[in-house]
Every structure is written in structure tokens, then in C-alpha cells.
Amino acid sequence: MNVMIVHAHPEPRSFCAALKDTAVETLRAHGHEVCVSDLYAMNFNPVASAEDFLERDNPDYLFYALEQRHSLASGTFKEDIRDEITKVENAELIIFTFPIFWMSVPAIMKGWIDRVFVSGLFYGGKRIYGKGGMRGKRALVCTTLGGREYMFGCKGIHGQLYGTSGMLRSLLQGSLGYVGMEVLEPFVAYHVPYISDEGRKKILVNWKQELLFLDTRAVIEMPSLDHYDDTFSPLSL
Secondary structure: OEEEEEEOOOOOOOHHHHHHHHHHHHHHHOOOEEEEEEHHHHOOOOOOOHHHEOOOOOOOOOOHHHHHHHHHHHOOEOHHHHHHHHHHHHOOEEEEEEEOEOOEOOHHHHHHHHHHOOEOOOEEOOEOHHHOOOOOOEEEEEEEOOOOHHHOOOOOOOOOOOOOOOOOHHHHHHHHHOOOOEEEOOEEEOOHHHOOHHHHHHHHHHHHHHHOOHHHOOEOOOOOHHHEOOOOOEOOO
8 A cells, every 4th residue: 555644743753753653664564655745854835826836827816726727737836746746646545643733733734735735636626525536545634732632522622623513624524525535533642742651652552553454444424425416505405
């Protein structure tokens, strides 16, 4: 299996980086091909702009999604975008490792999605969810945070991490599911800055074990286009 890991943490010695390294070592040890995009180490530019296109269809007005389509057709993306698109296209599984910042992904990872999930290839028109451009690929989020586990969920002070009203919905559904990926339930490391080294080692052991059984991991339900007409209006109210 070809695996891509998209990693976003500014400290290379962080526990989040240890999760990324554990994934690399475990998957390679079991015969999988693994490539890593370490966004901070790459100094990846997260800012979507006109500079992303070596040639413009409309040089007078920037309609970013339409320029993405033009660059897709003409092969005129900047090299960093083109390289990341190729990695995603080659991957069967994409793992995202990051700490939760302000109930979301780090800005550098959001910018990676903005620039790499290009219109016309990843999505476009009616090519979303089950008909999205990345259908057939799987995605797995591995995230760290400072809160305790009981702080999250239906009755938790911070609400659910994922689900229809979860804080990671914009990533899990709005980005990964939207482009057609099968989204596995996230792996979450809670209270990381405040637990013992022994506690962190246990999390790494659990993560390693769960990586070996991805085929049986629960999948997050996404909207089915079978329930909507050609205008995306619900078939029954």
C-alpha cells in the first residue's frame, strides 16, 4: 500500500512528531511504501495567491478555483503544488498528524488543503462525496490536544470532536469526505502535555497497534448523493 503522511507541528521533537515517526516505522516494517510531507520542515507556503499559477487564464481578476482548473489543464501550477498533488494521487491512504489549534488544524495544514485540493481534479460541480475525484482513497487523522478525554463528546464542555456537529467536521467532512475519500475514525491523543512519559509510551503502543488493523477501523458516514437530486435538493423532506 502507498501511504502519504501530511504532518504539521513546528517542533520536530514533539509527541505529535513521535506519532508521525511511529506511523512511518510501523507501516514500512510491514511492507508499505511511505512518503512524508512535513509541512513546517518543508517551509510549505500556506497562502493561496495568484503566484500559485505560472500562467493565468484571466490576469485581470483572480478567481482562484477557475485558475486552478486552467493550471490543471495547462500544467502550469507552481512546483510545490504540483509535487504535493502527485503525492496525493499516488497514495492509497493519507494520514494527517497534527495538534489541534483553536478547535481546528494548524494554519499551515489548512493552507496545504487550500492549495493542493485543486478544483477540477479533487472536486468540481457534481463530483463531490461519493463521486469526488479522490474516491477510492482512505484518510486517517491522528491528532493531539491538551484537554482530557471527558471534556469531549455529547456532554463534554468542548462538544464532539467529530460527527455532524464536531469541531473537526470542516476537515473530516468538508475537506476529506467532500473530495470522495473514505474517512476513518480519528486517533486522538488526549492531555498530551500533562501526562507522564509512561502515559505517552502507552499511547504510542496503542497507535502502533491500531495502524495494523486499519481495514477493520470504523468509517465516518458521509452524505450520500443517492438522497439528493441533480441540484442537491433532498429527495424527501
